[in-house]
Amino acid sequence: MIVLGIDTATTMVSVAVVDGATVLASSELRSDRRHAEDLTPMIDFVVKRAGLSFADLDAVAVDVGPGLFTGMRVGIASAQALAFALSIPLVGVDGLEALVAAIPVAVAKQAEVIVPTIDARRREVAWAMHSNVSGRVLAPRVGGLDDLLAGVRERGQHCLFVGDFARRHRDDIVAGLGPHSWNVSFGDETLDWPIARHVAFIGHERALHLDGGALRAPRAEALYLREADAEINWTTRSSA
Amino acid sequence: MTSGSTTRSAVASVGVSDRNASTVDTSTIVLGIETSCDETAAAVVMGGTDVLSSVVASQLDEHARFGGVVPEIASRAHLETLPQVVAEALERANIDVSRVDAVAATVGPGLVGALLVGVSAAKATALALDVPFVGVNHLEAHLYAALLDEPNARFPMLFVLVSGGHTLLVEMTGHDSYRVIGQTIDDAAGEAFDKVARFLGLSYPGGPAIDKAATRGKDTAIALPRAMLNDGLDVSFSGLKTAVINHVRANPHVSSDDVAASFQRAVVDVLVHKARRAASLIGANTIALGGGVAANSLLRSEMTKAGESDGIPVVLPSREMCTDNAAMIASAGWYRLRRGEVMGLDAGADPNLKLGAGQR
Numbered sequence: 325m326i327v328l329g330i331d332t333a334t335t336m337v338s339v340a341v342v343d344g345a346t347v348l349a350s351s352e353l354r355s356d357r358r359h360a361e362d363l364t365p366m367i368d369f370v371v372k373r374a375g376l377s378f379a380d381l382d383a384v385a386v387d388v389g390p391g392l393f394t395g396m397r398v399g400i401a402s403a404q405a406l407a408f409a410l411s412i413p414l415v416g417v418d419g420l421e422a423l424v425a426a427i428p429v430a431v432a433k434q435a436e437v438i439v440p441t442i443d444a445r446r447r448e449v450a451w452a453m454h455s456n457v458s459g460r461v462l463a464p465r466v467g468g469l470d471d472l473l474a475g476v477r478e479r480g481q482h483c484l485f486v487g488d489f490a491r492r493h494r495d496d497i498v499a500g501l502g503p504h505s506w507n508v509s510f511g512d513e514t515l516d517w518p519i520a521r522h523v524a525f526i527g528h529e530r531a532l533h534l535d536g537g538a539l540r541a542p543r544a545e546a547l548y549l550r551e552a553d554a555e556i557n558w559t560t561r562s563s564a
Numbered sequence: 565m566t567s568g569s570t571t572r573s574a575v576a577s578v579g580v581s582d583r584n585a586s587t588v589d590t591s592t593i594v595l596g597i598e599t600s601c602d603e604t605a606a607a608v609v610m611g612g613t614d615v616l617s618s619v620v621a622s623q624l625d626e627h628a629r630f631g632g633v634v635p636e637i638a639s640r641a642h643l644e645t646l647p648q649v650v651a652e653a654l655e656r657a658n659i660d661v662s663r664v665d666a667v668a669a670t671v672g673p674g675l676v677g678a679l680l681v682g683v684s685a686a687k688a689t690a691l692a693l694d695v696p697f698v699g700v701n702h703l704e705a706h707l708y709a710a711l712l713d714e715p716n717a718r719f720p721m722l723f724v725l726v727s728g729g730h731t732l733l734v735e736m737t738g739h740d741s742y743r744v745i746g747q748t749i750d751d752a753a754g755e756a757f758d759k760v761a762r763f764l765g766l767s768y769p770g771g772p773a774i775d776k777a778a779t780r781g782k783d784t785a786i787a788l789p790r791a792m793l794n795d796g797l798d799v800s801f802s803g804l805k806t807a808v809i810n811h812v813r814a815n816p817h818v819s820s821d822d823v824a825a826s827f828q829r830a831v832v833d834v835l836v837h838k839a840r841r842a843a844s845l846i847g848a849n850t851i852a853l854g855g856g857v858a859a860n861s862l863l864r865s866e867m868t869k870a871g872e873s874d875g876i877p878v879v880l881p882s883r884e885m886c887t888d889n890a891a892m893i894a895s896a897g898w899y900r901l902r903r904g905e906v907m908g909l910d911a912g913a914d915p916n917l918k919l920g921a922g923q924r
């Protein structure tokens with residue numbers, strides 16, 4: 325099964341075509357607010373360099389966030405349109421999950437829980453918690469660093485942080501966890517951002533279990549984790 | 565080409581298609597997508613003017629309680645709604661997506677986050693189908709809404725674009741030739757309607773609310789200014805809006821129907837007066853109206869009357885084609901496609917795109 329993976333939810337734009345566990349072609353670049361300009365030509369390039377035509381694709385997978393709102397929408401809108409035009413299934417993949425999937429098995433084994441992090445701007449972080457044994461134990465959420473530290477302390481297990489937010493705030497995290505900090509490790513820069521190949525792998529796994537083909541109007545729900553700005557203001561105003 | 569603007573377009577790579585221009589004809593099917601503001605729209609148009617379907621999903625209810633369009637809410641709604649809207653447009657046109665010959669989308673002006681949803685979807689669709697992507701200027705598309713019913717209207721044409729965001733008098737000497745010859749120096753006409761409606765406590769959006777209230781009021785009840793009437797082709801509505809507010813504050817018991825009627829009459833007087841001046845200046849053979857305010861009853865009837873007395877045919881879009889829709893995008897896209905003006909897959913959105921920009 326050939327799956328096209330798309331990731332535009334962070335400052336990295338990436339596209340991959342995978343066949344099962346094999347990457348046929350992939351591309352990634354750092355894009356500063358040029359996600360829409362960069363993505364479509366990259367899809368064109370990757371599919372063609374994989375030696376395929378668009379008719380060969382069996383499914384599309386896209387990172388639905390958390391991350392940059394405008395960026396994730398570019399990826400989702402493109403993926404929705406591709407799935408529709410090609411009449412193939414669409415799979416939405418949580419970017420934190422894609423980050424976890426990128427961790428080499430040997431590295432993952434050294435920790436009991438894994439905390440993927442993505443910068444949510446406004447001094448906040450989007451994060452989740454995965455256990456090596458039982459899979460995801462805390463669903464994606466957004467909050468301050470203190471919320472994240474409280475969640476990790478509560479768990480009290482050997483914890484591996486991945487994602488560019490954790491790496492940049494490494495000192496704060498170590499200091500914030502205090503006496504427990506000996507229990508903490510950090511992923512390297514290769515695990516800073518979710519990447520399309522892992523989105524495609526996860527999408528591949530899920531697409532295998534989908535019954536039937538494409539929907540009438542394929543959709544993937546964005547994972548914003550925050551209400552739209554004006555709504556937050558409105559709620560504040562009406563409760564004041 | 566002529567252009568009333570010196571702003572360089574940020575939209576990438578306008579080029580000549582390798583597609584043979586002669587293959588663009590009356591059977592060419594364009595899928596149009598519009599997401600520049602608060603309407604999510606898709607349409608299928610054949611041969612530039614044959615509207616096979618036009619689907620518009622309005623976000624009005626989601627923005628109404630804020631009294632205006634909230635950009636983040638608009639972007640989210642476009643992303644959620646667009647797949648169904650596109651599917652429905654193709655179903656109503658009774659064609660399979662594989663029969664689409666080109667995909668056109670609004671690349672500007674508008675809200676950047678909202679535009680990017682439509683542009684991304686349109687480019688991806690074009691890529692998957694291996695057909696051209698055509699970037700369309702939203703303002704230009706409003707003109708093609710008027711031409712849908714009158715494709716043979718004669719040039720030179722005076723195009724009066726009046727909407728919530730724009731008030732423009734445009735000289736059009738051909739399909740690829742625009743020049744802005746007059747515009748508002750402050751509020752857009754639709755903006756003035758919205759602001760006055762809000763001040764009078766009428767519902768949002770203000771245009772239809774004032775149109776309705778005005779039918780119950782007397783348009784000579786209140787003396788209001790007509791700014792810059794005999795001064796060039798630019799217009800100004802800010803002073804009028806202030807005069808309305810001052811009058812109501814000084815006369816709190818005034819009938820808001822009378823205020824609405826007097827205000828609407830003043831706006832229409834100014835627009836019709838300037839349009840006649842502009843039309844005679846450029847020797848117009850046609851006056852065409854476009855934009856949300858072109859749905860206003862008084863403006864439609866007064867402009868038609870003025871055209872009759874000046875001997876210039878006035879072209880009015882149907883009311884549903886005045887407000888934002890994708891049929892006008894697909895139509896404008898067909899004319900661009902016919903001229904070979906397609907865009908590369910590296911196209912983006914330009915929130916400040918000017919009329920005439922990005923043309924060869």
Ligand SMILES: [Zn+2]
Pocket residue numbers: 702706727855856887888
């Ligand atoms: Zn418009």
